[in-house]
Structures are given as structure tokens and as C-alpha cells.
Amino acid sequence: MAEHNHNICIEKSTQFAQELALSKGKKLTAQRLLVLNILLSDHKAMGAYDILDKMRDMHVAGQGKPQPPTVYRALDFLLDLGLIHKVESQNSFYACMVDRSQDEHHLAQAFICDACGHVDEKIARRGAQNLFEKAASFGFKIDKVIVECRGICATCQAI
């Protein structure tokens, strides 16, 4: 991830979002797209109020500034569609930029750098399989799995 053309990440993810919303009959409104674009701007997780601040900075005069429910509604919408993920261990959110052509419902493994905030998302195939098998062995029915690895990324270790 150190060097890559991030415009491609944005391009692809935006297009996927449009298609997914269309296919599910959901509306990717201006507000929702704005929140998504804020998160797409980098592979970092942001808190809801950080997003809110950005929205307020951008906002045109002549109308009230956005309030917390505005951002939380957009986040809920994007979470439902799987376009973003929440980092439960730090109450923050990041845009999903993995290739979802094969796994629309993927188990995300997030590798979060505690030094720079970079989030590296990987899709867990074998890991998910193992968890579901283990759960089944004692009759537990899994709805949702959270896997978060906190640590230091390669770039920050080199510093």
C-alpha cells in the first residue's frame, strides 16, 4: 500500500458503490456520497465527529450546518451496504476498498496502524471458514464477525 495510485482506489470504489446502490434500489444521495468520499480520500479510519467537521468545513453558507444525526445516518446507510466498515475498537470508520467482485459479503480483517492510522483491509476466506466451523461445533449461529488487528505497519516500523 505504500505507493499506489489512490485515484484508482477512489474511482473503483465509487463506481462499485453506484452499481451496488442501483442494484439494491437504494439511493446514494448527495449527503451519503459526500460521507463516502470523505472516507475514500485515504486508507484511514475517521471518527464520526471528524467526518462531521469536514462536512461543516465544506458546507456552503445560507443553510444550517450538518448535525450528528446527519453523519450517523449516512454512516448507517453505507455500513448496511458494506461500502464502509467500522473499527469497533476505536469507534471509527473507513471505506472498503478491497475488490468485491468475488465476495460481495466478505469478512473483513482490518490491520490498523496505531502510529499512522492506516487501515489495511484483507478479506478472510480461510479464517472465516474456520470461525464458522468452530461456531457450528457448539451450535452457535454467527451473524457477524469482527476481526481487528492493532499494531504498527511496515512503513511506521521503518521510521
Added chain:
Amino acid sequence: MAEHNHNICIEKSTQFAQELALSKGKKLTAQRLLVLNILLSDHKAMGAYDILDKMRDMHVAGQGKPQPPTVYRALDFLLDLGLIHKVESQNSFYACMVDRSQDEHHLAQAFICDACGHVDEKIARRGAQNLFEKAASFGFKIDKVIVECRGICATCQAI
């Protein structure tokens, strides 16, 4: 977990806590033990303010009732020692009652029932190994791993 003598869970965990604190030169004070005992009372996760309410209910007259920092300090202490775990996806805490004779530092996999709140903790050996290998493959150094499975336990499915 459906039927078991929970007194044994409490007994073992309490003894382990005493030994661990002693071996690390930390003091398991009355307050800390109280919080631990509240969490040991069941295999369920509780919020910090639920614990606080219990502490207040129990508290003897003649002195001020405990405040949030009191419970958060005790929780931090117990988390540091690995005697309890936090459910990051619901901001709650549960006592670790797995056998730690072999893995003092274990990667906890929590299976949390969204119907009854029961938490089934398993130790991830293979899963941890896989995650660390995957992280190493792109130079990420893991400090801490969070694995939480939300779903419905066998008992609640039967209802």
C-alpha cells in the same frame, strides 16, 4: 455451557486472579476484586455503568457512592492483567474464565449471543497463528487482536 457448576468457574478464576496479581506484584484491592466478582457472577458481558449500578446497590451507607472513574480504573487494571476482556463491538466487559494454565497470553475469540448476552470465550491457537503469518507477509507487526462473533447461541435458537 448450558449446564455447569458455575461455582467452579468462579473459584478457579478467583484463585488464578490472586496468583497472577501476586506474581506480577500488583494489588488486587477490594474495589478491583469487587468489579471482578460482579463480572464473574455470570458468563455475560456488562457495561461499565451496569457494573457501577451494582456497586452502588451494594454500597454501605456513610460514604459517597462510587463514580465512573472508580469502575473504569478497576476495569483498566483487570484488562491489563487479562482477567477480563472488553467486547469492543458493544462497549461491555466480561470475565475471562478459560483455562489459562497453558496460554497466559491468549487470543480470545468471543462468541456473543445477541439474544441472551451469553459470552462463550474460546482460545484461538490456529487462528492466531494464521493472522500473525498474514500480517508478517506484508510487514505488519501485531500488538493486539480482536475477534468477536455476534450471533445466536444454541440455547436461544432452541427457544
Added chain:
DNA sequence: CTCCTATTTGTTATATTATAACATACCACT
């Protein structure tokens, strides 16, 4: 034992994260 220091606890206030509740606006379809 007495002083000293580090740790723990008490207390007040406040920061941070998230949602409830209700009004208004918008959009698609008739």
C-alpha cells in the same frame, strides 16, 4: 516509629460517541 514516596481512591467536571423524537422537505407514483 516516623517520614517519605508511590499507588490507590474520592470527587467534580467534562469530553466523546451515539440516538430519540419530531418537524420539514423531497420524490415517485397516481
Added chain:
DNA sequence: AGTGGTATGTTATAATATAACAAATAGGAG
């Protein structure tokens, strides 16, 4: 235009967590 569903605006508040500082307590050095 009328109607019903979805989306947004707005105000207030709930739920979770920590900062800051004062007081008490516990153990060791002298």
C-alpha cells in the same frame, strides 16, 4: 394536485469514557 414513503433538518439528550486535582492509604528507608 394528492398521497405515501423516504430522506433530511433540528433540538435535545442518552450513553460511554476521561481529565484534573485532592485526599487517603500502603510500604519501605532511616
